[in-house]
Amino acid sequence: MSSEFEIIDQYFKKKMKQTLLGVGDDAAIIHIKKNREIVISSDMLVENVHFLKNTNPAHLGWKSLAVNLSDIAAMGAIPKWATLSISLPKINHGWLKEFSKGFFKCADQFGIDLIGGDTTKGPLTISITIMGEVKKNKSLLRSGAKINDDIWVTGQLGMASMGLASLQGKLKLAPSLKVKCINALETPSPKVLIGSHLSRYANSCIDISDGLIQDLSHILKASTVGASLLLNKIPCDQFIHTSKKYQFALNGGDDYELLFTASKKHRLSIEKIAKKTNTAISVIGVITQNKTLKIMDQKGKSISFNKKGFDHFA
Amino acid sequence: MSSEFEIIDQYFKKKMKQTLLGVGDDAAIIHIKKNREIVISSDMLVENVHFLKNTNPAHLGWKSLAVNLSDIAAMGAIPKWATLSISLPKINHGWLKEFSKGFFKCADQFGIDLIGGDTTKGPLTISITIMGEVKKNKSLLRSGAKINDDIWVTGQLGMASMGLASLQGKLKLAPSLKVKCINALETPSPKVLIGSHLSRYANSCIDISDGLIQDLSHILKASTVGASLLLNKIPCDQFIHTSKKYQFALNGGDDYELLFTASKKHRLSIEKIAKKTNTAISVIGVITQNKTLKIMDQKGKSISFNKKGFDHFA
16 A cells, blocks of 8 residues: 555656755745745635546646646746645545646646645545746736726637536537537646736736636726627637527636736737737727626627626535 | 635635735735745645544634644744635535634734635635745755754644544543643644744754654655654653553654754753743654664663554555
């Protein structure tokens, strides 16, 4: 039988790249550059709540880290260090091998050191804390949106929630679209590259993990402004536009795209950054003075929509 | 029905004392002083593994943070920031009120800002990441023990494991001792005050969370040295000495005392620090050259003992 220490040695101990001391003492040690601040975020994923039983463990390892990277990207920071705490019903070496492979594939792609954590017995639960660096006073907050700012989003919205609905048998998709949607659900690509460049131009930023409407509403509330969106500008698969299943793009969770606002004068600069970082971006609306959120159809008519995002306790 | 955001606002949002941005954005922001390093540690507590069902929630809130503070103290650092991720089967306001009360009682006592985290539905699991500051190159590691160092421990060992055995009906204790042991189990006092002063004198340090033998063994392995302990010098309740139930002091987990090693020349300085911080401390043995651990009884005879500590997967 492996002990907790053997599991950590076997699966979670790697050479550190930017850390003074990693896994193996009471705590890890990091050194921070001058004039830098640290941003810190934590997320917890629970079996049957955030992921289905029998989810591919390598995909789960990737996603556990990716969803946290998305929060750091949304602060305009560069993610660097993560801790991973995991409770497992029993030691399953096949599962641990695949999970840690997926986790480190994501860690290596984005330059993250795993610097600590905990393993214990219990229902399958994964808890990650991620830390990143940002230049002093350069973080992107939810509270910075200004009236007349463009509202931008990266990528395509609604893909992950269509993937989930499809796996649950609630939505029928063409095979190629289904694969794309399940990939978006299980192995999302956090927008880390563009995130750290945006701090020069954006006034506010958030990641879309609870759905476009809910996450935009956080920005509006924190910035005490409103917004007007154009339905046909929302970047989503043709299937959503033609079937009018906009609830996936508007309220679906798990997208891990960035939503940010910026002055219109920065449009060209932002497009250049998007090109340089190979990131699809779209302007979907504008920040307004009155504190409401409106969505307009092609005829300029305000449509009604569900204001709530996903809530595990609802 | 409360949403995740309402729970966070109601129970876990407090005014920050040493944090640029706390709970409420994608991530928190902290600023680090010049020539300081950050130490980081994570722990996960699972119902029925780390604590019994129906544990007093205020005690659980206290302990969840206290066990993490102990890891930072063992690095010789000053704990400052924590994130808390918690999964709950359902929203129970009475439980949350008590849990957060206990958590913040500990946070306030030790000057910790709760800067972020996550709440979700799931089996009761508490995951905390804690961060502290230490002067550059002044952390206390497991690997620094030197031959002829005194081996010191704080407090009394075996109390928490006697408390657990008593609650489980495996051990009969006199009522006053039982109360003391259950307090040690449920509301441990992390040795934060003495910890940050020790970095001037100690060569190595660890917290005794998995039992004296196992945690001392980590120091011996990391420092490639051995140790000789004197059984009657191990600080534990008279009950253990008279009943000879030394397994509680040697192998019992959950003590959260500090074990550290230091040159004999620092004895007086260390005793002064202990007095100043009102911490009980004892020399229990010496670091030796040969890489084994020996425990001697009063007649100088080597006794046999169980080398393993507590392992959730064993």
